[in-house]
Amino acid sequence: MRKVGKQEIEDIAVGAALLGTGGGGDPHIGKLMALQAIEEFGPVTVLDTDEVPDDALVVPSSMMGAPTVMLEKIPSGEEAILAFNQLEKYLGEKVYATFPIEAGGVNSMLPFALAARLGMPVIDVDGMGRAFPELQMVTFYLDGISATPAVIADEKGNTSLLSTIDNVWTERIARAATIQMGGSVMNAMYSMRGKNLKESGITNILQLEEQIGKTIREAKENNVNAIEKVLETVGGFELFQGKVTDIDRKTESGFARGIATFEGTNDYKDETLELRFQNEHLLAQTKNKLLCVTPDLIAVLDAETGLPITTEGIRYGSRCVVIGIPCHPKWRTEKGIATVGPAYFGYDVDYTPVEELVNEGGRK
Amino acid sequence: MRKVGKQEIEDIAVGAALLGTGGGGDPHIGKLMALQAIEEFGPVTVLDTDEVPDDALVVPSSMMGAPTVMLEKIPSGEEAILAFNQLEKYLGEKVYATFPIEAGGVNSMLPFALAARLGMPVIDVDGMGRAFPELQMVTFYLDGISATPAVIADEKGNTSLLSTIDNVWTERIARAATIQMGGSVMNAMYSMRGKNLKESGITNILQLEEQIGKTIREAKENNVNAIEKVLETVGGFELFQGKVTDIDRKTESGFARGIATFEGTNDYKDETLELRFQNEHLLAQTKNKLLCVTPDLIAVLDAETGLPITTEGIRYGSRCVVIGIPCHPKWRTEKGIATVGPAYFGYDVDYTPVEELVNEGGRK
Numbered sequence: 001m002r003k004v005g006k007q008e009i010e011d012i013a014v015g016a017a018l019l020g021t022g023g024g025g026d027p028h029i030g031k032l033m034a035l036q037a038i039e040e041f042g043p044v045t046v047l048d049t050d051e052v053p054d055d056a057l058v059v060p061s062s063m064m065g066a067p068t069v070m071l072e073k074i075p076s077g078e079e080a081i082l083a084f085n086q087l088e089k090y091l092g093e094k095v096y097a098t099f100p101i102e103a104g105g106v107n108s109m110l111p112f113a114l115a116a117r118l119g120m121p122v123i124d125v126d127g128m129g130r131a132f133p134e135l136q137m138v139t140f141y142l143d144g145i146s147a148t149p150a151v152i153a154d155e156k157g158n159t160s161l162l163s164t165i166d167n168v169w170t171e172r173i174a175r176a177a178t179i180q181m182g183g184s185v186m187n188a189m190y191s192m193r194g195k196n197l198k199e200s201g202i203t204n205i206l207q208l209e210e211q212i213g214k215t216i217r218e219a220k221e222n223n224v225n226a227i228e229k230v231l232e233t234v235g236g237f238e239l240f241q242g243k244v245t246d247i248d249r250k251t252e253s254g255f256a257r258g259i260a261t262f263e264g265t266n267d268y269k270d271e272t273l274e275l276r277f278q279n280e281h282l283l284a285q286t287k288n289k290l291l292c293v294t295p296d297l298i299a300v301l302d303a304e305t306g307l308p309i310t311t312e313g314i315r316y317g318s319r320c321v322v323i324g325i326p327c328h329p330k331w332r333t334e335k336g337i338a339t340v341g342p343a344y345f346g347y348d349v350d351y352t353p354v355e356e357l358v359n360e361g362g363r364k
Numbered sequence: 365m366r367k368v369g370k371q372e373i374e375d376i377a378v379g380a381a382l383l384g385t386g387g388g389g390d391p392h393i394g395k396l397m398a399l400q401a402i403e404e405f406g407p408v409t410v411l412d413t414d415e416v417p418d419d420a421l422v423v424p425s426s427m428m429g430a431p432t433v434m435l436e437k438i439p440s441g442e443e444a445i446l447a448f449n450q451l452e453k454y455l456g457e458k459v460y461a462t463f464p465i466e467a468g469g470v471n472s473m474l475p476f477a478l479a480a481r482l483g484m485p486v487i488d489v490d491g492m493g494r495a496f497p498e499l500q501m502v503t504f505y506l507d508g509i510s511a512t513p514a515v516i517a518d519e520k521g522n523t524s525l526l527s528t529i530d531n532v533w534t535e536r537i538a539r540a541a542t543i544q545m546g547g548s549v550m551n552a553m554y555s556m557r558g559k560n561l562k563e564s565g566i567t568n569i570l571q572l573e574e575q576i577g578k579t580i581r582e583a584k585e586n587n588v589n590a591i592e593k594v595l596e597t598v599g600g601f602e603l604f605q606g607k608v609t610d611i612d613r614k615t616e617s618g619f620a621r622g623i624a625t626f627e628g629t630n631d632y633k634d635e636t637l638e639l640r641f642q643n644e645h646l647l648a649q650t651k652n653k654l655l656c657v658t659p660d661l662i663a664v665l666d667a668e669t670g671l672p673i674t675t676e677g678i679r680y681g682s683r684c685v686v687i688g689i690p691c692h693p694k695w696r697t698e699k700g701i702a703t704v705g706p707a708y709f710g711y712d713v714d715y716t717p718v719e720e721l722v723n724e725g726g727r728k
Binding site: 086090156157158159160161162163164165169172173175176177179180181 | 450454520521522523524525526527528529533536537539540541543544545
């Protein structure tokens with residue numbers, strides 16, 4: 001058990017945005033929401049998973065929708081409380097603690113904003129160890145945990161409580177409702193017991209995020225190269241250095257989809273990187289070489305500061321370093337690859353672990 | 365209190381389809397569903413509204429979606445029970461009786477199918493006295509009764525329980541979910557107390573529907589003109605006689621929308637009628653004359669049998685008589701016209717009661 005205050009929030013927000021692989025929301029907005037709640041209600045208690053009773057009712061707090069929409073519609077905090085209240089009413093039971101569903105600038109911060117308001121602890125765990133665009137893309141789904149009863153709530157006060165035959169149906173119906181409800185909503189779904197969370201979640205993710213954020217902050221303070229330090233911290237690989245020359249981005253079917261093109265700099269001169277995303281960065285390739293593909297993590301970092309750049313933050317002319325990080329082993333199983341691998345997103349490549357692509361020079 | 369068996373169901377189905385003004389579903393399917401349930405579980409008790417206790421919880425049973433979809437996806441009856449069960453669980457109270465939300469071949473029959481299965485009475489009342497395409501288009505909305513908590517359920521077993529800030533939001537969110545859930549769903553919404561129903565509903569609608577159906581049936585048996593008799597029964601007007609020469613129909617945004625064109629026959633030779641619909645027939649006009657417009661009722665009848673034809677049943681070459689019927693006075697109020705008048709559907713005409721259009725020869 002530990003207390004998380006403002007400095008920890010700043011660091012976690014940066015680390016979460018990096019593991020969010022371009023998605024999971026704008027870290028500036030997420031940070032502001034969490035900081036404001038902590039300012040008003042005091043520090044939040046963080047529990048390790050082994051401190052959570054096996055029979056405790058635990059529910060992640062998250063948002064769904066296009067990050068491009070979230071930029072213009074900042075949640076007040078009331079939406080999340082409304083979603084939790086509806087779920088508690090339906091289950092007839094109080095929630096013991098919350099936690100992030102995924103890593104991301106907003107989605108890692110929302111549980112802190114909610115927990116501060118409700119005087120509830122946050123658990124150091126999430127359901128991805130990164131970010132993914134669809135509701136069924138969580139380790140809980142791989143382990144057969146139902147997303148429903150699932151509540152979504154908008155800032156106007158509308159809620160929808162879904163009970164579905166599987167989590168892919170939760171995604172379909174909730175996504176359609178989200179678009180009507182203004183493009184982004186707050187979720188209370190994947191309620192489970194402490195025991196399930198311990199078995200199925202990605203543990204100690206907040207500690208890792210805090211460590212990443214701290215590494216980047218201290219590198220700046222000490223005037224050393226942040227990116228090298230980050231790669232050490234996360235066990236990742238540099239994939240490319242370049243300058244954004246084209247960015248094709250649209251909001252469709254409730255997602256921010258697109259392609260960013262980078263022209264190589266330094267060691268990568270005369271090469272071109274194509275980065276494909278759907279809320280998150282999902283595939284990085286040069287003209288004849290696959291560099292990294294989902295479920296492995298692709299993060300775009302500012303070449304100077306090492307700070308992560310979200311898909312909606314990618315700007316023409318930005319100088320970036322693109323890195324790859326091996327995903328959690330749960331995603332490398334057969335069901336994991338079927339759920340979040342390249343084929344699911346329509347990419348005609350086989351999944352190959354990033355460390356193999358890097359070490360073997362990739363597939364020509 | 366009276367019992368409704370097979371003959372009454374046959375007559376009500378026909379009368380309801382006529383008042384359904386082309387929408388409310390295919391009377392053949394609705395009838396089969398009700399007859400099958402009555403066959404299996406016995407006749408259904410029908411109550412007049414004044415037989416319902418003021419504090420009884422009453423909930424209409426209905427379907428939403430495009431009638432064109434309903435043709436291919438006949439409900440088993442389990443969807444309606446699932447929707448009611450979810451609503452009862454949420455409210456923590458048993459439903460006392462059900463009733464139709466609108467007149468229509470399917471939507472007037474569904475309450476009988478459900479009531480037979482659940483051993484529950486049906487109340488002789490609905491919320492329109494006709495059919496309309498959207499959820500907020502009920503007299504209950506005019507009287508400030510909330511559509512939510514509202515449950516929609518599909519045949520796969522998915523449900524969504526909505527709580528919205530107003531009934532227009534219920535419509536928006538439920539419609540989007542309906543499209544994802546296969547294009548049609550069963551509803552349990554507009555739960556209310558007996559007292560509210562007595563004040564806000566259109567009473568004795570089932571009796572009127574049964575009378576219409578009986579009139580058409582007996583006209584056939586006695587070999588007399590059914591349409592004249594129907595016009596007497598409903599207090600309506602003949603608008604046009606003609607033959608379908610064009611039908612432009614598409615399913616979009618979850619509705620069956622389109623325009624049917626009729627070439628005049630008999631007294632209407634050399635005239636052309638244009639009939640616009642969105643699930644229901646909403647506007648009838650010749651080249652220079654408005655004949656009838658929503659919320660007044662427009663029904664298309666088979667010229668020979670007098671049987672009503674739904675929007676999806678209109679076929680090239682069919683000989684029809686188009687009739688107009690004054691709507692219930694609740695729809696002619698300011699809020700009524702704002703909710704279901706021509707402007708709401710995008711027609712650039714003022715509402716004029718059908719009896720004025722007929723008596724004054726319409727607007728040139």
